[in-house]
Amino acid sequence: MNRNPVELAQALIRFDTSNPPGNEAACVAYVNGLLTQVGIETTLLARSPQRPNLIARLPGEGRALPLLLYGHLDVVPTTNQLWSHPPFEGVIEDGYLWGRGALDMKGGVAMMLAAFLRAKDEGLRPAGDILFALLSDEEGGGDDGAKFLVEQHPEHFAGVRHAIGEFGGFTLHLGGQRFYPIQVVEKQVCWMKIRVSGPAGHGSLPMRGGAMAKVARLLQQVEQHRLPVHVTAPARTMIEGMAASLPLATRQLLRQLLIPTMT
Template identity: 50%
Template sequence: MGAPNSTSPAELLRRLIRFDTTNPPGDEGPCLEYLRGLFTDAGGADCRVLESPGGRPNLVVRVPGRGEAPPLLLQGHVDVVTTAGQRWSHPPFGGDLLKGWVWGRGALDMKGGVAMMASALLDRLHRGDPPAGDVVLCCLADEEAGGVHGAQFLVERHAELFAGIRHGLGEGGATTQHLHGRAFYPIMVAEKRACRLRVTLRGPGGHASRSHRGGTMARLGELLGALDRQRLPVHLTPVASGYVRGIAAASPEPERSRLLALLDPARTDAVLDRMGDEAGRFDPILHHTINATIVRAGEKVNVIPSLATVDLDGRMLPGFEPEEFIAEVRAIIGPEPEVEVIGSGPRLKEAEQGPLYDLLCAVLRELEPAAVPVPLLMTGATDQRHFARLGIEGYGYLPLRLPPGFGQETVHAADERVPAAALDFGTDALSRVLSRYRG
């Protein structure tokens, strides 16, 4: 497969989509070799392919800068989630360009972002126009399965590659959200922290031919129902408050007052209940969340089980610890069930809303004068949590100017696609940041 005639991000994305990097198993090698070849052909960059003990490769490219700034990290993953069981209008690994849209798995999450970052750097190499400081581009494996063979491996085994880096840019932000006639660009400055729990319920077993009430299965149903009916308590974090206030300030009445009412804990939940689908933007940044994902009970159809377990996916707001989170969950499920922590994510420091954040906002306003940048709390997790262990402050900043009525609903779903013009917009934004970043 030869290199495209230009570093157009749309053309590069089409090539990347055609590598099936569904994780598992990943098979990121050919995709990363293709990217390495582009940088090798351009010249002027140091390229390394580093393979995890599990045999998963990662590409690290260092592009020398002008020496006017410390090094900057750009990081993105090339593995994608499965398309199994989904009905696509166009082949998910075809990379089709149709009516100005690039279709395929990874168009949004996140081969599109990798294409923008790579295109911005390749364009500078081709033009002999170095960035302000060195740029370290990491094209990673395994993010969709936790990053063990990707970002985590690099941080634990090759930390020296990131010496001197204070800031990083990656996925999770600067994609248009259209609300109340305005275009908002949320920039991710913080992430929620995962806390996975296992709840065990016990009760009398017996033969299923007998009448049986109030046992393990009944308690299981009560627990699931309670989790479905009740939210955890409201907590107002600085980043969530900034997001709500930023949107409210640019919104007309009565929407402005309604949004600001979200910041009154006594009214938050009632306001959310009246917001309909729009509540989905705000609910998970104002509460911890807890969702049952795996239920186990019984082994034979004619035996009433004496034990049931429920695995719960919890996401904690910044600044909270598992013990505090469990106490809030206990208030819903009661004291009887056994609760254990089966996994929790690392603490992640909120990125500073300082000079770099101001630059990211300024670039968006230059490219779209009516843009309204706001800080964002990411409700999921990205590879930034691994790089944070090295003291790197990360921002979700892969700008995409999307049309009204289209957002992130095709991420991990059928018919994932992105406008080619949005990729150009994001590449231009990243290139401007690379020129003006000063640490």
């Protein structure tokens, strides 16, 4: 059976799981077949038949809490995009794997899958269970994926305190040093609803001072306004940690990011 993460990534890319609509079922079935073939316990859970989620478990010795590996199989659409290589063929050229999802995140899923299969092959008995979850609908909000599992099937994640998921960034090169940042938080969304009124008009005879004109002026003000900078504790810890390993001049420059008025 295939254990090569590159070849696994190629196979996953060849499933068109563009979201919308997703249709991750065939891709999930492929992975499920690889896992069950070697005797790994799996569970399929779905809110919609064509959008299943998979949870696999590698039993441990029960001396530690479970560790969760998770990733998603859906990808963003390729409609009206110009690709130098077909997005769903998994072509390797010039040392690179080309295809939709190579980075986000079928490449990562392939690495997790390869490691999971290898652990089973080698008879690994970790201190605690290792869970491997493959999700649908990450690109569309998670209603059929993570949200569905957390709300409807939380028992599958009982005891999990640590998880390795989607890769949140890339290496940083500063002052001759290489850093591997660790993501511990996510930005959140602040939705605002604004109601603007104005005189009624018609497309054939637009009114000056109408509601749309007011919205345009409002958007311009928002675009020109400098929002306040808040240095959070995780950001401060990361920047201070990086600065400590840099030459003096670079260190001082980096620490200016901690001064809101200079950021």
